[in-house]
Amino acid sequence: MASRRDRVSTEQHPGHGPAVELRAVRRAYGRGEGAVQALRGVDLALPRGSFTAVMGPSGSGKSTFLQCAAGLDRPSAGQVLLGGQEITGLNEDRLTKLRRSRIGFVFQSFNLLPSLSVLQNVLLPQRLAGERQDRRRAQELLAEVGLDGYGRRRPGQLSGGQQQRVAIARALITRPEVVFADEPTGALDTRSAQEVLGLLRRAVDTFGATVVMVTHDPVAASHSDRVLFLADGLLAGELTRPDPQSVADRMVALTAAHGGRHAGAAA
Template structure:
């Protein structure tokens, strides 16, 4: 594991020194008191008639800025739909989604696309790097797509922070899976987003690489002031978060603060054994 990810007494990675000054709080920064993401009565269903499925059945949730939240639940509990609605990738049938205080669920597609490019970062299980671009070009891609000035110096600092400063000119195919996911994290941070959504970010990684990526997500919150919302099925991954929110049958089923893997695993077993945990 990178020396940047030295662990504190609690077992979580402690913040480390950063080249230059830390990222200032953005529109949803901790100083403003405005949540990074807020869901108000969000409902989403699919299909009609007897085949209709309720993926989210009225979710109310506040995700504070500058925190790391893990979202867990049994298969079919609504985790993916939650992430898609919260990130503006899907529209709820009812309710509101607010990003840093701005209601986004009713925005037109053009405005929503621009918002996603500039104010939301994504880290997916499959990395989603463009193989024809260099590592540096992949990190700068969100700014390029948004028509922003490409901050090559910042991209270099972010790559150095994730331990890939000497790999900027390589192609994704020349990197390991763990290294590619670290590039994806640097790419997610380049626009200084209000929130980073991570969808099973360690699902395709070995244990060591997974811990490195999770440590970097933790470090992004502690040292850079980022807000991270991560969907995961892994209790160990969830233990890197400040808070775990559980979904079951499309509704909230409790939460844990400062979780440890065993407690998270026990809660997941309970939900999986419950009839409501397997619904939707």
């Protein structure tokens, strides 16, 4: 798998251009002098078939970045493009359909429905999108994440790490262009976190997914191809081929430089 980290198959990514692009994206909450500038003009392009981690001090704009990039929140200004299509101006109905068919999500709290079986949870995005529920693909994905034979169980019968693996299978069921992961290891022990990060890495290297992960953990970030750092709502640098120590050092420096400047800002 290491060799796949350095190259992306054009067969898996027939499209051209970035998977996600932000152009001068701003997001403000509130009005007047009390307005909080969560994003203050972010420009970036995330390549197809890449694994990007996003980090920054508290209040740097990480969560706002993810929400705007994933179409969960609308920028106050600027453009967001998914696979070359601008999504900023889409109405809520079209945005909802786009998220269901072209974007996968993995959250810290798993967000599985306790009343559904594991298999039904994996199939849920296809059901919500009005697509044919591909049980065979769902079972194959469960096998890929190490949960072969768990399809009839309920989420409450699984460990936290197992539930997050179900969430990853669910995120991949529609073959999304981008998977957004928000602190996916935040609620897990070290071993489970490593397993989940390995699965996200494999989603990129084996399935050709594009993964964008917000995290506060330098070890988690080291699984990515590139770490983007946010501070005060702006891009404040990046690291390629990151390792835990280099990420931690950069975060210490950023926090020291920016930590006290945005009390009360949105994370």
